[in-house]
Amino acid sequence: MSETVDNALVDTVEGRCPVCGREIPEGADITAEHDAQSYRLCSPECRTAFLEAPVRYVGNTAS
Numbered sequence: 001m002s003e004t005v006d007n008a009l010v011d012t013v014e015g016r017c018p019v020c021g022r023e024i025p026e027g028a029d030i031t032a033e034h035d036a037q038s039y040r041l042c043s044p045e046c047r048t049a050f051l052e053a054p055v056r057y058v059g060n061t062a063s
């Protein structure tokens with residue numbers, strides 16, 4: 001029995017901007033909150049876009 005867990009729940013929220021998909025620049029301290037979670041954004045522009053429609057970027061977490 002051998003299992004690989006490569007595809008198990010990859011959380012792309014940390015480390016990457018959910019809006020544009022780029023890596024968060026070192027030292028960038030731009031965050032936005034949605035659904036009781038904090039997300040890091042790469043730029044103020046992305047933060048604005050994220051806050052306007054967070055579900056669009058992080059998926060609909062509501063059931």
Ligand SMILES: [Zn+2]
Nearest residue numbers: 017020042046
């Ligand atoms: Zn971005």
